[in-house]
Amino acid sequence: MRIRAWRLRRTLLAIGVAAAVVIPVSGAARPQIPAPAPAELGDVTARTLTGAYAANRANATEAAAMAERYGARSRAAALRAMASPARQFLAFDGRGAGRTAEVFGDLATADRVAVLVPGSDTSLESYGRLRGGAVALHDELGPRTAVVAWLGYETPGTVSPAVLTTGRxxxxxxxxxxxxxxxxxxxAHARVSLLCHSYGSVVCASAATGPHGLPVADIAFYGSPGTGVDEAADLHTKARIWAGRGAGDWIADVPHTSADIFGTTVGFGTDPVSGRFGARAFAAGDGGHSDYLKPGSVSLDNLARIVRGEAPEATHA
Structure with a gap:
């Protein structure tokens, strides 16, 4: 049985690599919707935070106008919503798939700050899912907290060769x-936690294993396909490492392994919720892959507890 499972995993990984070789990168041929370069902000401080928000809203307004003239109505509508006076973007780039960092709460005075790092298929057009989760988490956390929805990288497509490797x-x-x-x-006094969903857990792990690590209190992986390391100890961080997975999450059926195939490492290694990985397990309820920040869910409650520095409910799996 173990041999069959090993062969199945190797076959699936090989298919992924073959796709990377055979399937052309069609995205490069797609026309790029025009947008301005990001606003020049310099090093943002508590004193310049309001000005940074205003500059990024102005940039979003300009990007919306350019997208409208180009005929990209869906993108233009999304950008106009982002340019609303109520929105707070610490970073904004309307070019390509888009990169943003939206703040919920008072970042300058918060005692607790949570940074949401999303997974695959997250872009300006699909940003509403990430924003909705950030709003739900901030509501759950309560006063003197802030949540940042960090879309700071080009996410891979869920069905794409890039989602199988650590490249992105x-x-x-x-x-x-x-x-x-x-x-x-x-x-400087805020307690920062990283909440890393799906492929975002690979991003957080890669950042944590860098030469200077990450000065955060907690790193929570949820809905994770793996992190690119075999054990939590390999992250070389002082942060508390957490892992949780909903009972209805299809990611459980993804092969939690890695292999060197044709000179490319495919897959992300040990399942983070397994005892072998060594993370602190938290209960994530019965939800599916996109339900972790759903209002009223067990997973949302436990992620909020982690951000507050409290002990979450342990998993019984």
Whole structure:
């Protein structure tokens, strides 16, 4: 039985690599919707935070107008919503698939800050899912907290060769480390936690294993296909490492392994919720892959507990 499972995993991984070789990268041929370069903000501080928000809203307004003239109505509508006076973007780039960092709460005075790192298929057009989760988490956390929805990298497609390797995650890691450093430059006393969903867990792990690590209190992996390391200890971080998975999450059926095939490492290794990985397990309820931040869910409650520095309900799996 073990041999069959091993062969199945190797076959699935081989199919993924073959796809990477055979399927052309069609995205490069797609026309790019025009957008302005990001606003020049410099090092943002607590004093300049309001100005940074205003500059990014102005950039979103300009990007919306350019998208409208181009005929990209869906993108234009999304950008106009982002340009609303009520929105707070610490970073904004309307080019390509888009990169943003939206803040919920008062970042300058928060005692607890949670950074949501999303997984595959997250872009300006699909950003509503990430934003909805951030709003739900901030509502659950309560006062003197802030939540940041960090879309700071080009996420892979769920059905794409890129989602099988650490390439996008490794490219994103320096940006995430720099972003966390910037948060602490705005609010040095805040307790920062990274909440990493799906492929986002690979991004967080790659950032944590860098030369300077990540100065965060907690790293929580949920709905994770693996992290790219075999054990939590391999992350070389002082942060508490957490892992949870909903009973209805299809990611449980993904082969939690890695293999060197045709010179490419495919897959992300040990299942983070397994005892062998060594993370602190938290209960994530019965939800599916997109339900972890659903209001009223066990997973949302436990993720909020982690951010607050409390002990979450342990999993009984």
């Amino acid at each position: 995650a490794d490219a994103a890691a320096p940006a995430l480390r720099s972003f966390v450093a910037g948060l602490l430059g705005i609010n």
